[in-house]
Amino acid sequence: MPMDEIVIVENLVKKFKDVTAVDGISFTIKKGEIFALLGPNGAGKTTTIHIIATLLRPTSGRVFVGKYDVTKDPNKVREKIGIVFQDPSLDNQLTAYDNMYIHGKLYGLRGRELHEKIMKLLEFVDLKEYAYKQVRYFSGGMRRRLEIARSLLHEPELLILDEPTIGLDPQSRAKIWDYIHMLKKEHDMTILLTTHYMDEAEELANRIAIMDHGKIIALGTVEQLKAMLGKDVIYLTLDGNAKEFCEKLIFAKDCNIIGNNRIELLVDNAPRYLPEIFRIALTNGIGIREVSYRRPTLNEVFLHLTGRELRESLEETPSIIQKLPLRWRRSR
Amino acid sequence: MSRDLDALIALIYRQLKRWAVSRSRIISIIIQPLLWIIFLGLGFGTVFSAQNIELSSTINNSTITKYIDPSIIRSILSKYFTAIFGGVDYITFLITGMAAMTAFIGSFISGISVIWDKQFGFLKETLVAPASRKTIILGRIIGDSIINTVQSLIIILLALLITHQINPLGIPIALLYIFMMSLGFTGLGVTISLKFSSMEGFQMIVNLLTMPLMFMSGVFYPINTMPDWMKVIAIMNPLTYCVYGTRYWLAGVKASLGFMNPVTSLIILMLFTAIFATIAMFSFEKTTIED
Numbered sequence: 065m066p067m068d069e070i071v072i073v074e075n076l077v078k079k080f081k082d083v084t085a086v087d088g089i090s091f092t093i094k095k096g097e098i099f100a101l102l103g104p105n106g107a108g109k110t111t112t113i114h115i116i117a118t119l120l121r122p123t124s125g126r127v128f129v130g131k132y133d134v135t136k137d138p139n140k141v142r143e144k145i146g147i148v149f150q151d152p153s154l155d156n157q158l159t160a161y162d163n164m165y166i167h168g169k170l171y172g173l174r175g176r177e178l179h180e181k182i183m184k185l186l187e188f189v190d191l192k193e194y195a196y197k198q199v200r201y202f203s204g205g206m207r208r209r210l211e212i213a214r215s216l217l218h219e220p221e222l223l224i225l226d227e228p229t230i231g232l233d234p235q236s237r238a239k240i241w242d243y244i245h246m247l248k249k250e251h252d253m254t255i256l257l258t259t260h261y262m263d264e265a266e267e268l269a270n271r272i273a274i275m276d277h278g279k280i281i282a283l284g285t286v287e288q289l290k291a292m293l294g295k296d297v298i299y300l301t302l303d304g305n306a307k308e309f310c311e312k313l314i315f316a317k318d319c320n321i322i323g324n325n326r327i328e329l330l331v332d333n334a335p336r337y338l339p340e341i342f343r344i345a346l347t348n349g350i351g352i353r354e355v356s357y358r359r360p361t362l363n364e365v366f367l368h369l370t371g372r373e374l375r376e377s378l379e380e381t382p383s384i385i386q387k388l389p390l391r392w393r394r395s396r
Numbered sequence: 397m398s399r400d401l402d403a404l405i406a407l408i409y410r411q412l413k414r415w416a417v418s419r420s421r422i423i424s425i426i427i428q429p430l431l432w433i434i435f436l437g438l439g440f441g442t443v444f445s446a447q448n449i450e451l452s453s454t455i456n457n458s459t460i461t462k463y464i465d466p467s468i469i470r471s472i473l474s475k476y477f478t479a480i481f482g483g484v485d486y487i488t489f490l491i492t493g494m495a496a497m498t499a500f501i502g503s504f505i506s507g508i509s510v511i512w513d514k515q516f517g518f519l520k521e522t523l524v525a526p527a528s529r530k531t532i533i534l535g536r537i538i539g540d541s542i543i544n545t546v547q548s549l550i551i552i553l554l555a556l557l558i559t560h561q562i563n564p565l566g567i568p569i570a571l572l573y574i575f576m577m578s579l580g581f582t583g584l585g586v587t588i589s590l591k592f593s594s595m596e597g598f599q600m601i602v603n604l605l606t607m608p609l610m611f612m613s614g615v616f617y618p619i620n621t622m623p624d625w626m627k628v629i630a631i632m633n634p635l636t637y638c639v640y641g642t643r644y645w646l647a648g649v650k651a652s653l654g655f656m657n658p659v660t661s662l663i664i665l666m667l668f669t670a671i672f673a674t675i676a677m678f679s680f681e682k683t684t685i686e687d
């Protein structure tokens with residue numbers, strides 16, 4: 065087993081009573097990289113994370129962290145990872161310091177060393193002045209930052225962040241992105257994160273695995289993923305036979321029917337070909353109800369692969385994501 | 397190994413710290429036995445006291461009064477009641493039982509706190525920790541049992557103000573019985589709570605369990621006067637031995653069934669505790685977040 069891979073997932077399947085949450089996925093994470101699982105609600109991201117973190121047993125398949133099998137050596141795996149869960153996991157009745165202190169004790173830290181580490185990390189996440197305040201008075205962003213600080217206390221080899229910025233306002237999101245960049249730069253830390261924000265995956269990850277319905281439908285760097293679509297993508301909604309129309313558009317690099325009478329057209333230069341498209345439609349008596357073209361983003365990649373808009377399953381458009389405070393309902 | 401010990405201490409620390417900051421919980425735990433003591437104790441206390449019996453109307457018209465002095469009847473009745481309650485008045489009898497019951501009820505509150513931790517997510521934090529899960533849950537059980545014992549101590553100290561039939565020197569030994577009992581029932585409560593994700597489900601099971609155990613332990617009335625079927629249950633009920641031991645050391649009450657004495661009671665309690673704490677440790681070891 066080559067040792068530059070810190071996580072190895074092989075044919076992982078997880079079934080709950082009647083749902084298959086994870087449906088045979090495989091991937092590896094290299095030491096020092098930031099790896100993102102991107103996908104809509106219910107894709108199986110959290111379930112995957114929980115199996116890697118030894119909190120759920122796989123139905124089948126194998127998962128290794130370091131050289132340890134998560135089902136055979138869970139304690140060895142637990143030593144190596146630090147995790148921030150999607151849902152809160154702090155003790156609200158205790159102070160920030162006590163939350164850190166108890167965590168430290170659970171990971172075998174003690175004395176001066178523990179105290180100094182706690183203070184250093186609280187400073188890192190800008191919570192030093194709140195060290196002795198009860199967590200129940202903290203805002204969502206402060207809690208998230210405290211959870212990140214706590215997960216770093218025992219210097220894990222692998223940091224797992226499950227939707228690290230869910231429910232946070234833009235400033236808090238930006239702050240958490242900064243911490244992640246810093247961890248990567250200064251400690252060369254390996255990070256596995258899940259997100260359903262495309263911009264988050266693009267901003268942070270070296271490699272991205274796009275998940276949908278328990279499967280990984282694409283995996284690669286942002287550039288590799290976008291390269292699946294070329295330079296421009298034109299979307300057309302037609303009145304008439306989409307398949308026939310596709311055959312007529314010989315200049316396109318690819319023409320796919322996605323959804324109801326909707327086609328996706330891959331071209332190098334959309335503005336140049338648009339008039340051509342209208343001309344062909346007119347001469348063939350095919351009505352065009354809607355037309356748009358875009359530079360491919362991860363959303364277009366997702367659309368290409370699934371026929372659904374990633375951002376539709378998120379109920380918001382990317383431009384709004386950057387401007388409005390996000391208050392997602394928690395999945396459970 | 398030393399990390400596991402640290403984890404044990406960390407969880408004890410956590411339970412104590414939480415308890416210290418939640419004053420409402422402390423008060424509500426003390427209030428309940430206090431209400432029992434006031435209403436049952438003072439209410440029945442006068443019923444079970446010969447001094448208040450209206451003899452003339454009870455033995456009205458009878459020839460008995462001609463030959464026997466009413467004060468003799470009073471003293472016989474009084475001896476009868478004292479004997480029934482093992483040598484003390486009813487309020488002392490009840491209050492010493494309440495000391496044990498306070499910790500008993502508290503033991504199941506620990507189960508509720510496990511469910512809170514499930515819902516608020518802290519349980520996951522303990523589940524991903526590399527420290528041995530057995531010691532993590534044991535720390536929790538010990539921490540909560542310390543709390544329960546302290547709460548019982550508060551009841552005992554209050555009892556010192558209400559009755560003077562309590563021997564302060566017996567308090568430390570009585571607390572040992574209470575601590576043992578609490579470890580066992582906290583283990584049981586935690587084991588049950590690991591199987592439930594909702595408060596309602598857990599509370600239903602707990603109510604079904606605590607009510608009969610409470611009434612068939614001798615807290616409210618002596619076990620030796622119970623109907624036979626009830627005695628059988630009382631014998632199988634670990635709380636019985638704690639109530640017996642607590643009463644014995646606090647007030648010298650010996651009301652019991654044949655085989656019971658302070659030593660056998662403590663041994664039975666320790667066995668019970670060992671079994672249920674172990675069950676709790678093994679169930680926590682196997683816990684995933686799926687349950």
Ligand SMILES: Nc1ncnc2c1ncn2[C@@H]1O[C@H](COP(=O)(O)OP(=O)(O)OP(=O)(O)O)[C@@H](O)[C@H]1O
Binds near residue numbers: 080083106111112685
């Ligand atoms: N404990 C469970 N019992 C039953 N079904 C579950 C359980 N946990 C998750 N699921 C189901 O498994 C599927 C995947 O859920 P998961 O939480 O892994 O998705 P996710 O990608 O993390 O989604 P989100 O973006 O909403 O967090 C969902 O259909 C969910 O309902």
Ligand SMILES: [Mg+2]
Binds near residue numbers: 109110150227
């Ligand atoms: Mg999730």
